[in-house]
Amino acid sequence: MTEPVLTASGLSVVHRTRAGDVHALSDASLELHPGEFVVLVGPSGAGKTTLLHVLGGIQEPTTGTVQVGEVELTTAPEREIDRVRREDVGYVFQSFGLIAALSAEENVELPLRIRGADPAERSARVAHLLERVGLAAHARQRPGELSGGQQQRVGIARALAGSARILLADEPTGQLDSHTAEAMIELIASIAHDDGVAVLLSTHDPSVRARADRVLELHDGVLRAAS
Numbered sequence: 001m002t003e004p005v006l007t008a009s010g011l012s013v014v015h016r017t018r019a020g021d022v023h024a025l026s027d028a029s030l031e032l033h034p035g036e037f038v039v040l041v042g043p044s045g046a047g048k049t050t051l052l053h054v055l056g057g058i059q060e061p062t063t064g065t066v067q068v069g070e071v072e073l074t075t076a077p078e079r080e081i082d083r084v085r086r087e088d089v090g091y092v093f094q095s096f097g098l099i100a101a102l103s104a105e106e107n108v109e110l111p112l113r114i115r116g117a118d119p120a121e122r123s124a125r126v127a128h129l130l131e132r133v134g135l136a137a138h139a140r141q142r143p144g145e146l147s148g149g150q151q152q153r154v155g156i157a158r159a160l161a162g163s164a165r166i167l168l169a170d171e172p173t174g175q176l177d178s179h180t181a182e183a184m185i186e187l188i189a190s191i192a193h194d195d196g197v198a199v200l201l202s203t204h205d206p207s208v209r210a211r212a213d214r215v216l217e218l219h220d221g222v223l224r225a226a227s
Contacts, residue, residue, distance in 0.1 A: 004031035005088075005165045005198045006055060011064035013050050013221075024050040025061065028223035030216065032166060032200055037192035039209055040202040041226065042218035048202040051218065052168045055200070056089050057081045068166065086115055090159030090197075094171040096151040098143040104154045105130060105139040111161040129157035133187060149180035156187065160197070167191060169201040173208075185211055 008031075013024040024047045032038060042048050053059035055066055057073045066073040068084050076084075085091075098107050105126050112122040130136050133153040143151050152172055159167060169188060173181035185201075189211050192199040201208070209215050215226035 002034050004033050005069065006032040007065075007067045008055060009065050009067075011051070011054055011061045011066070013047070013054065013059070014062045023221045025054070025223070026221040028064070028218075028221075030223065032198040034165065034198055035192055035196045036198055036213050037189050037211065038198075038200045038214045038216060039212035040200060040216045040218060041204070041206075041209065042202075044204075046218045047221045048218055049170055051223070052091075052170050052200070052202060055166075056091050056168050057085050058091075086111060087162045088165050090156075090162070090164035090167045092152070092155050092159050092167065092169040092172045094174040096143070096148075096155050096175075098151055098154055098158075100143050103140050103142055104135060104146065104150075104157075107143070107154055108157045108161055111158060115162060125161060126157075129160055130154075132160075132191075133157045147180070148176050149184060152176065152184055153187065156191070160191070165197060167197050167199045169199065171202055171204065173203065173205060181205065182207075 009029045011025050011028040015022040015024060028051060040048055050059065054061050061074065068088050071080055071084050073081055073084065108126045108129055109122050112125060130139050133156055135150060135153050138146060138150060146154065173184050176184060185208055188199060188201060191197050217224055217226045
């Protein structure tokens with residue numbers, strides 16, 4: 001098996017409350033490998049979003065480490081964490097998270113603008129990604145003119161704009177009908193298997209398990225391989 005692009009060890013997230021400590025994550029460890037489609041399942045409140053936020057450098061764990069390539073996120077300076085979020089890790093949200101005033105191509109281009117990419121490089125990369133997600137003909141349309149499935153495809157293209165090696169998808173089909181959700185999972189699986197991206201996708205949908213290379217279960221903050 002290839003070397004992991006992400007390694008997490010002993011992750012715990014503890015929230016201090018008046019009623020006592022709440023363990024959102026308890027000693028969670030995992031590896032993600034290039035070209036692997038991993039599905040994370042568990043009930044609401046199990047800690048799935050917390051785990052994805054920690055792996056993506058959005059939230060600090062109480063204890064434990066996250067290694068992305070050569071960078072240890074829990075000890076790296078903020079500028080290096082920002083670089084990892086821009087270039088190595090793409091994040092797809094259930095709520096799409098698009099900017100309503102921007103067109104599809106402008107939403108996808110935004111991370112490249114922030115990164116300071118050359119205009120010609122930006123244009124070529126955006127065109128390639130919109131073609132990859134089947135939206136080349138909708139480049140000039142704004143989110144309000146697109147269906148839910150199309151908006152999520154824009155979100156996926158935007159997440160991959162920085163040539164991310166890791167894609168974290170938090171309930172990406174939660175707002176989609178079953179037919180559109182199936183097409184979305186097909187796309188995300190192909191991004192892993194055909195493009196070599198390491199994908200970790202959280203879901204409530206049991207049918208997604210059948211598409212996964214591996215399934216992880218999270219219950220009350222405890223992560224384990226699915227039985």
